[in-house]
Amino acid sequence: MAHTTVTTTAFTDQKPGTSGLRKKVTVFQQANYLENFVQATFNAIGDCVGKSLVIGGDGRFYNQTAIQIILKMAAANGFSQVWVGQNGILSTPAASCVIRKYQAFGGIILSASHNPAGQDGDFGIKFNTSNGGPAPESITEAIFENSLTIKDYKISNDADIALDEIGSKELSGMTIDIIDSVSDYADLMETIFDFNQIQDLLAKDSFSMRFDAMHAVTGPYAKEILENRLGAEKGTVINGIPLPDFAKGHPDPNLTYAEELVAEMFSDHAPVFGAASDGDGDRNMILGANFFVTPSDSLAILAANADLVPAYKDGLSGIARSMPTSQAADRVAEKLGIEAHETPTGWKFFGNLLDADRATLCGEESFGTGSNHIREKDGLWAVLFWLNILAARSQSVADIVSQHWQTFGRNFYTRHDYEAIPNAEAEQVMQHLEDQLPTLTGKTFNGRTVSYADNFSYHDPIDNSVSSQQGIRIGFDGGDRIVYRLSGTGTEGATLRVYIESYEDDKAKLLDDTQQTLADLIELADSLAKIVDFTGRTTPTVIT
Ligand code: VG1
Numbered sequence: 001m002a003h004t005t006v007t008t009t010a011f012t013d014q015k016p017g018t019s020g021l022r023k024k025v026t027v028f029q030q031a032n033y034l035e036n037f038v039q040a041t042f043n044a045i046g047d048c049v050g051k052s053l054v055i056g057g058d059g060r061f062y063n064q065t066a067i068q069i070i071l072k073m074a075a076a077n078g079f080s081q082v083w084v085g086q087n088g089i090l091s092t093p094a095a096s097c098v099i100r101k102y103q104a105f106g107g108i109i110l111s112a113s114h115n116p117a118g119q120d121g122d123f124g125i126k127f128n129t130s131n132g133g134p135a136p137e138s139i140t141e142a143i144f145e146n147s148l149t150i151k152d153y154k155i156s157n158d159a160d161i162a163l164d165e166i167g168s169k170e171l172s173g174m175t176i177d178i179i180d181s182v183s184d185y186a187d188l189m190e191t192i193f194d195f196n197q198i199q200d201l202l203a204k205d206s207f208s209m210r211f212d213a214m215h216a217v218t219g220p221y222a223k224e225i226l227e228n229r230l231g232a233e234k235g236t237v238i239n240g241i242p243l244p245d246f247a248k249g250h251p252d253p254n255l256t257y258a259e260e261l262v263a264e265m266f267s268d269h270a271p272v273f274g275a276a277s278d279g280d281g282d283r284n285m286i287l288g289a290n291f292f293v294t295p296s297d298s299l300a301i302l303a304a305n306a307d308l309v310p311a312y313k314d315g316l317s318g319i320a321r322s323m324p325t326s327q328a329a330d331r332v333a334e335k336l337g338i339e340a341h342e343t344p345t346g347w348k349f350f351g352n353l354l355d356a357d358r359a360t361l362c363g364e365e366s367f368g369t370g371s372n373h374i375r376e377k378d379g380l381w382a383v384l385f386w387l388n389i390l391a392a393r394s395q396s397v398a399d400i401v402s403q404h405w406q407t408f409g410r411n412f413y414t415r416h417d418y419e420a421i422p423n424a425e426a427e428q429v430m431q432h433l434e435d436q437l438p439t440l441t442g443k444t445f446n447g448r449t450v451s452y453a454d455n456f457s458y459h460d461p462i463d464n465s466v467s468s469q470q471g472i473r474i475g476f477d478g479g480d481r482i483v484y485r486l487s488g489t490g491t492e493g494a495t496l497r498v499y500i501e502s503y504e505d506d507k508a509k510l511l512d513d514t515q516q517t518l519a520d521l522i523e524l525a526d527s528l529a530k531i532v533d534f535t536g537r538t539t540p541t542v543i544t
């Protein structure tokens with residue numbers, strides 16, 4: 001069938017952020033807005049003829065509408081083959097898995113992660129490359145450049161394709177395979193972990209678990225893997241049906257937003273193990289009975305126990321963490337005698353290290369952990385990793401974490417977010433910090449001496465690209481650290497993130513309260529940045 005070339009005018013705001021282009025649904029609903037970005041992506045790829053794509057999303061409002069448009073544009077641009085998750089559903093890690101398994105040229109993932117969904121919520125789109133990972137900055141820059149000069153886009157005149165039935169279809173000469181959203185991913189998990197050992201653990205009367213899918217994409221994945229394949233009791237997975245508006249919730253797995261799970265895990269009838277995932281399935285929160293594991297500690301603990309998991313039993317090649325993530329994993333890397341890498345925020349920076357086998361495990365403080373099995377962070381993978389460790393060690397989550405601190409010391413850690421600040425005020429905070437950088441080193445505050453102060457710049461050891469201005473770091477003698485950066489995923493004003501970390505190896509202090517332990521550093525972080533003066537905010541919106 002024929003296609004049409006539609007004349008369009010460029011939008012100036014299509015610069016991808018930390019993880020693709022995220023905007024209000026109403027912005028995407030403007031005439032030609034989505035089409036422009038998709039064509040800019042195809043233009044950045046170059047010749048699309050004969051190439052293949054994976055397409056899927058987290059099921060939020062506008063997912064299917066967007067997929068129909070993308071399918072018609074892919075056909076008109078000459079793609080020959082597309083795999084789509086049934087009903088348009090693919091979690092972000094599942095999309096990465098499928099791109100790799102079917103050796104697709106790339107993929108388009110529709111998600112705004114944990115941001116609220118629905119007609120008044122957010123939507124997002126990003127392009128992943130053939131390794132299954134988010135496009136590197138060179139490509140996202142090229143997409144943005146194309147979006148600024150775009151004059152037309154191509155779209156086929158065909159009717160919509162039904163996405164609910166598994167099987168093969170055709171659209172303007174392009175083959176569309178509607179695939180089961182879950183099975184490829186679930187099969188991959190079986191090759192990584194000891195499913196028999198986990199099955200035995202889940203069957204024990206003394207063990208109990210709860211997984212909160214938060215009405216978002218992981219419901220079907222968690223039910224298939226935990227309840228069907230591993231035999232966890234029915235009902236282990238709660239809020240397991242993905243809804244287009246995520247039940248008007250905020251599927252961000254942290255102590256603030258995962259209210260239902262947190263209430264149960266911090267009660268007198270708490271299960272032994274609790275976990276949650278986010279809107280698109282790439283984040284995870286790990287809880288024990290009355291116990292919270294910080295994501296930074298989780299990465300360090302997974303690394304230290306990796307030999308208990310079949311896929312990693314022969315050792316890790318290295319560990320990579322994003323810059324603001326605590327330095328707990330570095331201590332494990334040092335003990336294991338393997339490389340430790342520090343990258344800017346965002347999973348796209350791990351891709352090269354994973355491809356070159358310079359890192360096996362990666363993690364971010366923002367509840368993201370993953371490995372070389374795919375090229376996205378992976379929520380359920382982290383949950384299965386913890387289950388595998390619990391099964392192998394027959395100990396509680398709290399005991400495993402405290403033993404880890406006994407061995408390595410503890411990196412007390414917190415992140416304070418100030419959301420929806422007017423952009424100008426957030427810029428003032430960052431500028432004020434930037435202005436102080438040249439004179440901070442050597443100064444002493446409350447007995448802490450600044451050993452370095454800079455705006456983080458990353459030199460990729462594989463492709464030699466440089467990414468600068470990735471966040472302000474103020475480091476003190478002894479390893480304490482304050483980091484400031486502005487979020488690249490928000491859709492309203494600016495979000496200032498302040499990351500605070502202090503190392504402790506005094507065994508008597510390992511179980512102290514985090515906010516109290518860090519109180520004077522938190523105060524110093526506020527005063528150095530003049531947060532109250534510039535923004536009028538006296539408390540953060542979210543503390544994790
Ligand atoms: C945040 C997190 C970052 C994460 C990104 C995407 O970015 O801090 O670590 O990679 O979200 O995660 P920012 O720029 O807002 O700090 V997801 O689960 O939203 O795709």
Ligand code: CO
Pocket residue numbers: 113114278279280281282283
């Ligand atoms: Co996410």
